[in-house]
Amino acid sequence: MPELENCKGCGKLFVRVSSPYCRDCLNEQEKQFDTVYSYIRKQENRMSTVTQVHEATDVDLDWIYQWIREGRLKTAVFPNLGYPCRSCGRTIQNGTLCEHCRKKLERDMQQEHIDDSQTNFKGKTYHT
Ligand SMILES: [Zn+2]
Numbered sequence: 001m002p003e004l005e006n007c008k009g010c011g012k013l014f015v016r017v018s019s020p021y022c023r024d025c026l027n028e029q030e031k032q033f034d035t036v037y038s039y040i041r042k043q044e045n046r047m048s049t050v051t052q053v054h055e056a057t058d059v060d061l062d063w064i065y066q067w068i069r070e071g072r073l074k075t076a077v078f079p080n081l082g083y084p085c086r087s088c089g090r091t092i093q094n095g096t097l098c099e100h101c102r103k104k105l106e107r108d109m110q111q112e113h114i115d116d117s118q119t120n121f122k123g124k125t126y127h128t
């Protein structure tokens with residue numbers, strides 16, 4: 001039985017192969033990618049931000065973000081492109097979190113380790 005799923009783009013039921021989008025949406029997405037790409041590869045547009053690209057091409061922000069995440073739009077070539085940090089929404093160019101949130105997460109994780117060792121320690125004291 002092929003697996004039916006709702007397309008992430010239009011919500012239509014379709015047989016999922018590898019992408020969460022149906023064929024229509026994928027075709028549409030390719031077209032929009034071309035629009036974005038032919039806009040931004042022009043010398044005078046290379047410094048555009050995602051918002052500027054979105055306003056100039058009318059392409060969905062989420063899609064532009066996705067292409068940056070996938071590396072189809074390279075931030076090495078288009079230095080002002082970026083996508084929002086998953087936690088605070090600040091613009092970032094790699095990973096899922098900004099510097100600030102990443103550090104905070106590391107601190108939280110270290111904190112958990114400390115809590116763990118304290119619990120273990122207490123456990124030990126209790127048993128001895
Ligand atoms: Zn679709």
Ligand SMILES: [Zn+2]
Pocket residue numbers: 085086087088089090097098099100101102
């Ligand atoms: Zn952040």
